[in-house]
Structures are given as structure tokens and as C-alpha cells.
Amino acid sequence: MTFSEENCLPYLRAAQNPDGGWGFRSGAQSRIEPTAWALIALDQAFPANTASEAIAQGLRFLSDAQLADGSWPAAAGQGDGAWVTSLACWAFLSTNENRDALKRGLNWIVEERPGDSGAWWRLIRRLTAHKKVSMQNDAYWGWSWTSGTASWVEPTADAILVLGATPRDLLPPQADGRRKLAEAMLFDRMCPGGGWNCGNPMVYGVAGEPQVSTTVWALLALREHAERTEIQQSLAWLNKNWSSIQSPASLALTQIALNAFDCGNSEFSETLARLYEPDAISWSVPVAAWAALAASGKKFWSQRARVEIKN
Numbered sequence: 001m002t003f004s005e006e007n008c009l010p011y012l013r014a015a016q017n018p019d020g021g022w023g024f025r026s027g028a029q030s031r032i033e034p035t036a037w038a039l040i041a042l043d044q045a046f047p048a049n050t051a052s053e054a055i056a057q058g059l060r061f062l063s064d065a066q067l068a069d070g071s072w073p074a075a076a077g078q079g080d081g082a083w084v085t086s087l088a089c090w091a092f093l094s095t096n097e098n099r100d101a102l103k104r105g106l107n108w109i110v111e112e113r114p115g116d117s118g119a120w121w122r123l124i125r126r127l128t129a130h131k132k133v134s135m136q137n138d139a140y141w142g143w144s145w146t147s148g149t150a151s152w153v154e155p156t157a158d159a160i161l162v163l164g165a166t167p168r169d170l171l172p173p174q175a176d177g178r179r180k181l182a183e184a185m186l187f188d189r190m191c192p193g194g195g196w197n198c199g200n201p202m203v204y205g206v207a208g209e210p211q212v213s214t215t216v217w218a219l220l221a222l223r224e225h226a227e228r229t230e231i232q233q234s235l236a237w238l239n240k241n242w243s244s245i246q247s248p249a250s251l252a253l254t255q256i257a258l259n260a261f262d263c264g265n266s267e268f269s270e271t272l273a274r275l276y277e278p279d280a281i282s283w284s285v286p287v288a289a290w291a292a293l294a295a296s297g298k299k300f301w302s303q304r305a306r307v308e309i310k311n
Contacts, residue, residue: 003269007276008292009046011283012038013054020057021065021076022285031075034285035061036087040094041289045296059097062088070104071112083145083155085109090162103170109159110172114144114151140185153189153196156182157217164224186218187230194233210237212250216257223260235261248275249287255294262299269295 015022015038021030022038039058042051065088066072071081072088089105092098116138142156163171163179190196195210196218219234226232238254242265245251251272258264265271272291 003273004292004295008288011288020061025284032072032084036091037286037289039091041292043095045292070108086158086162107172110175110178115148116141116150137188140188142182142185153214154217157221160221190230194237216253219257252290252294260299
């Protein structure tokens, strides 16, 4: 039995709430983000039909939580759509279910504009350009955490990922343009020497420090540009820091990224098992999902999906 089958699968199945969703930890209120990750892991990282009933219940939870405009809020019952719409779409795409919910979510993603895409925001940036607080190209923008705020690396990467994996017949007409603009934003936000952080690559002339999770999402979103120097520098940064990672979340995410670029570390499962051996670190739903996805060795986001989404 593998590490993920012995540890991740039992945890994910036991952590599912009666409403079909998952919270960030076992027993916590169901929310969209952990539910999406649990569904993706249960569908992708384990043998078929291992958790079919759990997946069906989770998909019903997501369907019921979708808002009228096609978006998903961070938690069921909230009224405003958020970045988690990309993750919810990803879950439906991964499981090949609910074409209507997926299309409405994709439409919202493509139509959603961050605050920094507006003329007023750009005017303010031009008027304050002499202060040189940060170095970034304001012609590029992606997606924000919440509607009307600035573009950030991680929600932009999540949107790019789901748009890049969706069959073309399900994509809105403007999807390719939005995706290319957002990819340019990610390259523009890369830290000097490789990697990404959650903010700007340069502030007051000082280079930002890369962060593992942000770097992973950016790399996955830009995986079709593997030949570019920026990608190779960022992969080198991840590989260089692999042995010093002590967080199970960061370790799993790093392995996911390396798998996607065909350079996964063969010591991953052994290292992760050693981190959990003393039971000093408690599981969370996203980390258990990431660990299962990483341990499977699959390249989950390496090509556009070619399956027919069920109605």
C-alpha cells in the first residue's frame, strides 16, 4: 500500500462533512477551496471508483453553492464570487461532470476584471510613478482574490490553469486573449533570478524573495513555456531548495510542479512519510490532497482535456 493510500485517502474520506463538502480540517465548516481539492485528489490520485460516492456528494455540494452569475463564493451562503471559482471549475473538469455549471463558471472567470485593469487605477499608477515603489508593467493584469481588487499571482495562475485545461468547445470566445495577457503578467512578476512571491518582484529597488507555493502555481500555469529562461531559472530555484523544505504542504506542491516538468524527486514519498512519522504535524484537507496528487506522479495539467464533459 502506498503512502497516499494508507494516509491521504482515509483522511480525505473521513473528513467529508454530511453536506458533501470539506472544510480546511476535519470537522470544520465546508468551503469551496478544500472541497475542490479533495475532489480533484479523490478523482485523480486513486484507482477508479475508490471514492465514487464521496465524489458524487462533493459535486452536489459545489453545484448547490454556485451563484446565479456562475461564480462560487469562498463559502456556501456568501453572496459574492471569488477566486475559488477557478478551483470549482477545475473540480468539475477533473471529474468530467456538470457541463452547465462548468460553462457558467468559465464565463464568469473570463468576464471578471480586477481593479487594476481599469482606467482610474492606471491613472493613479502613472501619477505616482515617480515614487518608484514597485517595478511592474501596468499593461498586464490577471485575476484578483476578490472582485474589484488588484491582480495577484496565485488567483491568476489558477484561472490560467483551468482555462488551459478546458476543451476549446467549452471556452468563451475571449478566453485565449485573457489567458495570454495573464501569462504576460506572470512573467512580468517573476522575482530576479527565478521564482515568484505573492506581491511584487521589486519594491523600492529591493528584489523580492520567492515563495514555494506561489512559484509552484506560476510554474504550473506557464508549463507550456518550459523552454523559456524564466521557467528554467524558477525550476532550478525549486530544485535547489527542495532538500531544505520542512513543510509537508510546500514539499507536496514542489513535487507536483517538478512532476509537471518531468523532473520529480524520487525521494518525495519517503521524505513526506518521515515528516509525518512522529505525528507532530496535523493533516489539513488541501495538504492531504496535494500529497496524494504529488505521490501519484501524474502530470495532471500537462495538456488540454480531451474528454466530453457529462451534462
